[in-house]
Amino acid sequence: MNLARFPRIRLGHLPTPLEPMENLSKHLGGPKLWIKRDDATGLSTGGNKTRKLEYLMADALAQGADTVITQGATQSNHARQTAAAAAKLGLACHILLEDRTGYEDAAYAHSGNVLLDLLHGATISRLAGGTDMAAAMESRAAELRAEGRKPYVIPGGGSNPVGALGYVNAALELVNQAAEMGLRIDHVVHATGSAGTQAGLVAGLVALNSGIPVLGIGVRAPRPAQEANVLALAQRTAAHLGLPDNTVRAEHVVANCDYVGQGYGIPTEGMVAAIKLLAEKEGILLDPVYSGKGMAGLIDLIRQGRFGKDENVVFLHTGGAVGLFAYPDAFGVG
Numbered sequence: 001m002n003l004a005r006f007p008r009i010r011l012g013h014l015p016t017p018l019e020p021m022e023n024l025s026k027h028l029g030g031p032k033l034w035i036k037r038d039d040a041t042g043l044s045t046g047g048n049k050t051r052k053l054e055y056l057m058a059d060a061l062a063q064g065a066d067t068v069i070t071q072g073a074t075q076s077n078h079a080r081q082t083a084a085a086a087a088k089l090g091l092a093c094h095i096l097l098e099d100r101t102g103y104e105d106a107a108y109a110h111s112g113n114v115l116l117d118l119l120h121g122a123t124i125s126r127l128a129g130g131t132d133m134a135a136a137m138e139s140r141a142a143e144l145r146a147e148g149r150k151p152y153v154i155p156g157g158g159s160n161p162v163g164a165l166g167y168v169n170a171a172l173e174l175v176n177q178a179a180e181m182g183l184r185i186d187h188v189v190h191a192t193g194s195a196g197t198q199a200g201l202v203a204g205l206v207a208l209n210s211g212i213p214v215l216g217i218g219v220r221a222p223r224p225a226q227e228a229n230v231l232a233l234a235q236r237t238a239a240h241l242g243l244p245d246n247t248v249r250a251e252h253v254v255a256n257c258d259y260v261g262q263g264y265g266i267p268t269e270g271m272v273a274a275i276k277l278l279a280e281k282e283g284i285l286l287d288p289v290y291s292g293k294g295m296a297g298l299i300d301l302i303r304q305g306r307f308g309k310d311e312n313v314v315f316l317h318t319g320g321a322v323g324l325f326a327y328p329d330a331f332g333v334g
């Protein structure tokens with residue numbers, strides 16, 4: 001595996017810290033909990049999409065693009081980081097936002113990530129829930145081409161084999177960091193959505209023969225669909241890397257989708273409790289859509305005794321705390 005042969009533009013503050021969560025570990029009575037701070041990648045308050053954008057934006061520039069188009073939910077962290085990356089690189093950015101929650105309050109519709117999208121100079125179109133967003137991006141791209149522009153379309157979440165290279169890189173970073181610290185990582189746990197984060201991590205960790213299992217906590221799709229999406233993308237990413245066929249297999253991809261609640265972007269009690277716990281015990285801000293539900297899942301699995309007391313469990317913090325400002329009601333402060 002030779003990542004350096006893929007074009008990359010540095011956008012993130014890397015490597016991100018890998019830190020112990022001593023108070024939370026003590027509070028829960030083990031395992032030993034660690035946090036990989038990909039919320040601290042820096043770009044426009046950071047998050048996991050920045051690593052993917054290092055490869056996606058390099059590809060956009062290599063193709064001579066002058067505009068990037070992407071899509072996400074109204075409070076998309078991916079859209080916000082894409083808008084920031086485009087601003088930094090001097091590209092125009094058009095974002096298609098899908099109304100996946102039906103929330104119409106001002107905080108959800110205009111604050112949090114939406115406020116930052118606009119500050120970065122992106123233009124926004126809002127589309128109804130259930131729209132075929134990939135098709136909508138393609139027709140927007142066709143319009144721009146007709147005007148003589150050169151659009152580059154980034155899929156939702158930046159999740160394709162190019163974007164997933166960002167999390168192959170994160171796998172390398174994590175394994176090296178753990179080796180330097182003398183830390184034996186027994187599990188990595190994180191929130192999984194559009195699949196690129198888990199796909200890249202799994203492809204990288206398997207290619208390195210690390211023996212580190214990854215558990216994705218789903219935020220949208222049911223388990224069979226989520227695992228199939230992650231596996232397919234992990235295998236395409238492995239092929240893009242030139243790894244032998246069958247390097248990534250079904251047994252490497254595990255998702256738990258028991259913590260979605262009523263749907264994508266809809267608060268759960270467990271999410272609210274997890275966010276309050278991390279804020280109070282560790283001074284760390286999670287987000288309501290992804291990392292809050294991911295941590296709710298991790299805490300519940302710990303309480304069920306799924307991890308050994310002396311195991312080292314790394315929670316990958318994928319960012320998104322800006323989204324807290326879109327959900328004041330969920331925290332009783334609306």
Ligand SMILES: *Cc1c(COP(=O)(O)O)cnc(C)c1O
Nearest residue numbers: 077193194195196197290318320
């Ligand atoms: C996008 C996102 C995720 C999920 O990552 P995928 O690569 O889409 O699976 C997790 N957490 C946050 C905060 C995100 O913005």
